[in-house]
Amino acid sequence: MNDEYAESAEFIDLLISPFWNGLAPALAEAIKTAAPGPVVDVGAGSGCGTAVIADAIPEAEIFAVEPSAGLRTALLARVNADDSLRERVTVLPDKLLAADLPEQLGLVIAMNVIGHFSPTERQAFWDLLATRLAPGGQAVLNLQPPSEPVDIPEAVAATRQVGRRRYEVRARARATSDTMLTWHMTYRTHQGETLVDERALNYTWHLVSESVLHDELARAGLRLHTMEPTDLGMFTITRAPA
Numbered sequence: 001m002n003d004e005y006a007e008s009a010e011f012i013d014l015l016i017s018p019f020w021n022g023l024a025p026a027l028a029e030a031i032k033t034a035a036p037g038p039v040v041d042v043g044a045g046s047g048c049g050t051a052v053i054a055d056a057i058p059e060a061e062i063f064a065v066e067p068s069a070g071l072r073t074a075l076l077a078r079v080n081a082d083d084s085l086r087e088r089v090t091v092l093p094d095k096l097l098a099a100d101l102p103e104q105l106g107l108v109i110a111m112n113v114i115g116h117f118s119p120t121e122r123q124a125f126w127d128l129l130a131t132r133l134a135p136g137g138q139a140v141l142n143l144q145p146p147s148e149p150v151d152i153p154e155a156v157a158a159t160r161q162v163g164r165r166r167y168e169v170r171a172r173a174r175a176t177s178d179t180m181l182t183w184h185m186t187y188r189t190h191q192g193e194t195l196v197d198e199r200a201l202n203y204t205w206h207l208v209s210e211s212v213l214h215d216e217l218a219r220a221g222l223r224l225h226t227m228e229p230t231d232l233g234m235f236t237i238t239r240a241p242a
Contacts, residue, residue, distance in 0.1 A: 007199045013074050054084060101132070143209075166190045171186075
């Protein structure tokens with residue numbers, strides 16, 4: 001299995017943590033009254049979202065699904081360092097559609113990940129929700145801009161100082177079709193003014209607009225609900241009334 005994060009995994013937790021400052025409170029608020037049942041964290045990465053889920057729903061059993069070996073190393077380290085997480089979190093080394101999950105789910109979280117799913121994979125994801133969400137269950141996901149096939153010039157996406165070293169990621173994107181972007185990421189490590197490490201990688205991102213998401217979910221018998229604040233691009237998904 002191709003690991004798109006093989007070169008960048010050691011930097012992801014450092015550089016994505018600041019983005020959770022806005023996402024974490026909104027996610028915690030949305031799930032604190034979640035339906036009973038196991039929780040799935042799709043593309044759990046280094047576990048930022050897993051920790052939010054565990055704090056918001058103290059009794060929940062969580063399945064953290066992460067196919068990247070590098071990211072899974074950070075995820076397992078986070079889980080192992082916390083007694084509560086270690087008792088409740090099962091880490092699965094698979095893509096979602098191949099993961100061994102319970103037959104009924106109270107909550108499914110898919111943050112910063114839906115663009116990794118092709119249209120066919122998304123449909124399979126929606127079908128999974130339609131068949132496995134418990135009564136009153138829901139999914140929570142976000143849509144990251146852009147939703148249209150546009151080129152994005154390079155810019156510094158995040159920086160982080162750790163000891164004497166400064167870590168930085170630069171990002172740019174090129175539209176490769178009407179429904180896909182290729183992101184070009186450059187991870188740099190500086191000590192003082194000296195560049196001591198640089199790694200470049202590319203990955204494909206499938207574009208999904210709110211209207212496309214709404215239509216795909218409707219075909220699967222699901223409903224889309226916008227979350228506040230709307231600038232976070234977060235949504236909940238529930239089963240449509242029978």
